Amino acid sequence: MYTCVPFKQVDVFTAxxxxxxxxxxxxxxxxxxSEYSTEYLQSIANWTNLSETTFLLKPTKxxxxxxxxxxxxxxxxxxxxxxxVGSCWAFHEFTGKTGNSLTYQECGLGVVEITRTGETLLFKxxxxxxxxxxxxxxxxxxxxxxxxxxxxxxxLQVGPKWIVCLVKDAEICYNLEPDFQKMKEYNTxxxxxxxxxxxKKQGEDAYEMRAFAPAEGVSEDPVCGSGALAxxxxxxxxxNFQATYSFKIYQGGRLGRKGQINAIIEHVDSGINYxxxxxxxTVVDGTIKF
Amino acid sequence: MYTCVPFKQVDVFTAxxxxxxxxxxxxxxxxxxSEYSTEYLQSIANWTNLSETTFLLKPTKxxxxxxxxxxxxxxxxxxxxxxxVGSCWAFHEFTGKTGNSLTYQECGLGVVEITRTGETLLFKxxxxxxxxxxxxxxxxxxxxxxxxxxxxxxxLQVGPKWIVCLVKDAEICYNLEPDFQKMKEYNTxxxxxxxxxxxKKQGEDAYEMRAFAPAEGVSEDPVCGSGALAxxxxxxxxxNFQATYSFKIYQGGRLGRKGQINAIIEHVDSGINYxxxxxxxTVVDGTIKF
Numbered sequence: 001m002y003t004c005v006p007f008k009q010v011d012v013f014t015a016x017x018x019x020x021x022x023x024x025x026x027x028x029x030x031x032x033x034s035e036y037s038t039e040y041l042q043s044i045a046n047w048t049n050l051s052e053t054t055f056l057l058k059p060t061k062x063x064x065x066x067x068x069x070x071x072x073x074x075x076x077x078x079x080x081x082x083x084x085v086g087s088c089w090a091f092h093e094f095t096g097k098t099g100n101s102l103t104y105q106e107c108g109l110g111v112v113e114i115t116r117t118g119e120t121l122l123f124k125x126x127x128x129x130x131x132x133x134x135x136x137x138x139x140x141x142x143x144x145x146x147x148x149x150x151x152x153x154x155x156l157q158v159g160p161k162w163i164v165c166l167v168k169d170a171e172i173c174y175n176l177e178p179d180f181q182k183m184k185e186y187n188t189x190x191x192x193x194x195x196x197x198x199x200k201k202q203g204e205d206a207y208e209m210r211a212f213a214p215a216e217g218v219s220e221d222p223v224c225g226s227g228a229l230a231x232x233x234x235x236x237x238x239x240n241f242q243a244t245y246s247f248k249i250y251q252g253g254r255l256g257r258k259g260q261i262n263a264i265i266e267h268v269d270s271g272i273n274y275x276x277x278x279x280x281x282t283v284v285d286g287t288i289k290f
Numbered sequence: 291m292y293t294c295v296p297f298k299q300v301d302v303f304t305a306x307x308x309x310x311x312x313x314x315x316x317x318x319x320x321x322x323x324s325e326y327s328t329e330y331l332q333s334i335a336n337w338t339n340l341s342e343t344t345f346l347l348k349p350t351k352x353x354x355x356x357x358x359x360x361x362x363x364x365x366x367x368x369x370x371x372x373x374x375v376g377s378c379w380a381f382h383e384f385t386g387k388t389g390n391s392l393t394y395q396e397c398g399l400g401v402v403e404i405t406r407t408g409e410t411l412l413f414k415x416x417x418x419x420x421x422x423x424x425x426x427x428x429x430x431x432x433x434x435x436x437x438x439x440x441x442x443x444x445x446l447q448v449g450p451k452w453i454v455c456l457v458k459d460a461e462i463c464y465n466l467e468p469d470f471q472k473m474k475e476y477n478t479x480x481x482x483x484x485x486x487x488x489x490k491k492q493g494e495d496a497y498e499m500r501a502f503a504p505a506e507g508v509s510e511d512p513v514c515g516s517g518a519l520a521x522x523x524x525x526x527x528x529x530n531f532q533a534t535y536s537f538k539i540y541q542g543g544r545l546g547r548k549g550q551i552n553a554i555i556e557h558v559d560s561g562i563n564y565x566x567x568x569x570x571x572t573v574v575d576g577t578i579k580f
Contacts, residue, residue, distance in 0.1 A: 002307060007574055011337070017292060017579045018337040046546050047301070047308040047573075049339050181471050256336050283337075284297055286576015289307045 002289045005031070006094060009050075009284035010086035013223040013251070013259040015119070017283045020259050021223035021252070023086035024053040026288055027094055029066065033057050038076065045071030051218045052083040056091055064106040066091050074217040078108025079159025081225015081276055085121045088114045089280040109159045115275075122262065122277030123225070128233040129157040137190050141165055144183045145176055145197065151238055156230035160193035164234040170208035173199035174253060184214040194218075196227040198249070206248040207231065222252040223259030228276045232263045236272065243267050292579045295321070296384060299340075299574035300376035303513040303541070303549040305409070307573045310549050311513035311542070313376035314343040316578055317384055319356065323347050328366065335361030341508045342373040346381055354396040356381050364507040368398030369449025371515015371566055375411045378404045379570040399449045405565075412552065412567030413515070418523040419447040427480050431455055434473045435466055435487065441528055446520035450483035450503075454524040460498035463489035464543060474504040484508075486517040488539070495537040497521065500544070512542040513549030518566045522553045526562065533557050
């Protein structure tokens with residue numbers, strides 16, 4: 001009844017095992033997607049208990065290398081950042097394509113372009129829309145985090161719907177003690193995936209960042225790629241940069257991690273590209289019952 | 291710097307993958323325990339994000355088959371139930387000893403005897419002490435769970451320090467919506483691992499059970515062996531059974547699982563043995579960086 005399929009658990013946004021954000025990657029590229037249900041994939045993601053579990057599938061779109069389905073313990077996502085980096089890393093290992101490359105990932109949000117240089121992967125945002133939110137919602141999140149924001153919080157649609165909150169500095173961000181019960185209520189009420197909170201490090205092009213998604217069953221995500229993308233888009237809106245701006249994001253310290261994300265707000269002739277990425281390392285390697 | 295060691299992620303208290311409680315088992319039987327720190331083992335358990343991660347080590351006590359160290363994402367435990375069943379299952383697979391057997395596990399609590407019959411493993415309690423708690427503490431937990439108890443809740447020292455709360459019936463237990471923030475505060479204040487809540491199924495020797503340990507970083511544990519042991523010891527205290535009593539525990543329904551635990555209150559000439567166990571199945575099989 002059950003067979004064994006290839007499986008990797010990859011640590012993302014770190015080169016050192018156990019310091020990044022893990023993603024479980026199930027390789028179903030030899031299987032037919034119509035043979036199993038969404039409910040079954042969801043039950044596997046609930047069981048691994050990681051912030052995300054992904055399934056590598058045969059691509060259905062021309063010129064794509066693979067199709068990716070991404071699940072939290074509670075639901076399916078059209079896109080997510082660290083699972084994209086970790087799943088592309090696993091795809092390269094599964095297929096032996098570990099040289100410099102351009103890889104195209106098909107997912108719920110569309111096609112995502114991933115550039116590999118050495119052991120660093122960067123994905124380009126397929127979508128990064130910014131929207132104002134109501135004063136009532138901003139006030140609710142200031143209450144939940146018990147701090148004032150530098151700018152009114154914004155809704156960033158990058159696949160997940162992140163509320164981005166800029167606080168005074170890196171230290172205040174690091175020390176936040178959110179009320180998760182209330183945050184869950186407000187996220188559900190206002191239909192947001194969760195909160196991205198960031199504070200700048202003095203004298204550095206770098207931010208301390210934290211990501212919270214209690215309504216998705218993940219109180220705090222250790223290192224969050226789509227959150228980094230949301231932050232980059234939000235910073236462009238706030239600072240109106242006129243040339244390419246690169247910065248680093250540090251995340252996960254409160255959870256004993258040491259995640260590092262590279263973010264690039266790339267100004268090109270055709271407009272602005274948002275790119276986010278970092279290192280990855282395969283920690284668990286084997287098979288999983290399916 | 292890193293090597294790969296054998297690794298299994300075992301689903302416990304179920305014969306069907308993804309319906310029980312997973313435990314990650316790292317096989318260090320070929321390693322020297324003095325070569326790595328407790329902090330490092332803890333960081334691995336934090337990373338897997340499972341309720342427990344265990345490390346199989348060379349035994350140091352005579353007649354023991356292996357030594358087991360058990361970690362939640364937040365701390366080390368002297369004993370835990372489903373990790374004992376899952377780790378013994380993994381030990382049998384690693385060593386090819388999958389026939390009927392008696393296995394002795396060395397752990398923080400002492401030596402635990404595990405009986406294997408076919409594919410069912412039962413462990414015998416090394417410790418199951420029951421204590422009264424204050425009225426104030428009982429009241430606090432009734433507030434947290436928003437229900438009245440059939441009997442004043444008791445403290446069960448079975449390795450973890452569980453507060454066992456008996457509620458009116460199985461349905462009430464299943465439908466509880468605890469206040470996790472408050473539970474975490476009270477568990478920390480009163481120095482308990484968490485709460486075990488159980489309600490009897492009408493007309494069956496069976497209980498619906500739930501296990502909560504928010505102060506340990508695990509809001510709800512899907513299927514909990516040491517909790518089952520605590521429940522068995524508590525029921526003996528309440529009902530004063532004069533002969534061997536066996537019952538089933540159903541757990542995990544609210545989390546999409548379908549866990550089944552066998553519990554035996556075994557009356558023998560020398561006194562009473564408490565035995566708890568069930569089935570297990572290896573889901574992930576491979577190596578982990580160490």
